[in-house]
Amino acid sequence: MSTQEEALKAVHAALERERRINLHQHPIEMQFENDDLVLAGEVGNIAAKKLALELAAAAPGVGGIVDRLRVVPAERMGDGAILDHVRDALLQEPELSICDIRVWEKGHEETIRETTVELACVIQISVADGVVTLDGQVDSWGRKRMAGALAWWVPGTRDVVNALEILPPEEDSDDEVTNAIQFLLEKDPFVNESQIRVTTRNYVVTLEGEVAKEKEKEMAEADAWFVFGVDKVVNRLQVQA
Incomplete structure (x- = not known):
């Protein structure tokens, strides 16, 4: 052999x-x-x-x-519908309000939002066969991770290629991962983040605490997996009796 x-x-x-x-x-x-x-x-x-x-x-x-x-997507969508949903999600996220938002569709780029902020980040969105690609640059790991997670939240998304560059360069850390997950849990309407403790060690995330339902436990774990750079999730959340 x-x-x-x-x-x-x-x-x-x-x-x-x-x-x-x-x-x-x-x-x-x-x-x-x-x-x-x-x-x-x-x-x-x-x-x-x-x-x-x-x-x-x-x-x-x-x-x-x-x-x-x-x-496997939660809902089968065409690339155009996925692109629209990702675009709207990024436009509506306050943490990304300093970012120019551009879309690449049918062979040409369109600027959806152009900011006046000096050194504003630029995010270009494209979708092919359900795969969302994010190109451009942002100024922090937090914004990179937020953009990627929002793209994953779109029901038709089959994969996310997060190619956003951090400029100026910034060192990543476990704390950055923890902060991104906590922020995402706060935004998730299906999760009570106040009952969940998040720790990260060498990009392995541990979730602890209590949740009301099994579905909430599953959603919290999925949110952690959606964060760029996470290698493993240890889900120790307990479902309340």
Whole structure:
């Protein structure tokens, strides 16, 4: 058996063991392109996507990962509808009010909002096959993460490529991740953030506290996964009896 065949076998076994990845309902295609392992297919949720990528990258013999995984959307939408929803969400977010908002559609760019703030951030939105891409620049990790999470919140979104650059460069940290998740939980109308404690260590997020319903527990975890840079979420939230 070749090294790559052994790697494929090891990755498949690791994916089978992870309870949040259902290969029977959502098969994942795997093949090597040179030394890089390509993962493709549609997975059940963002947790399954990120965990699959992490497990594959950790397997011996895998030089790099090419991510072609997509998430089953909560609602099937055309690219135009997704673009409109993402655009509106970014326009309505006060934290992004200093940002120019531009959309790329049908081969041309349109400026939706142009600010007068010096050194204002610029966010360009494009959508292809349900995948939202955010290009441009922002001035903080918080704004980068907020823009990405809002794009994930659109029901038709299958993936988010957050290519926003931080200018001027700013060091990232666990505290930045924690702050972004707390802010997102505050915005989520389905979550009571006052009952949830968030801690981050080496980009692994832990949620603790009490929630009223199982659905709220699931929504809080999803919000944490939506945040750029999160590698793992440990959900210790308890559902009130």
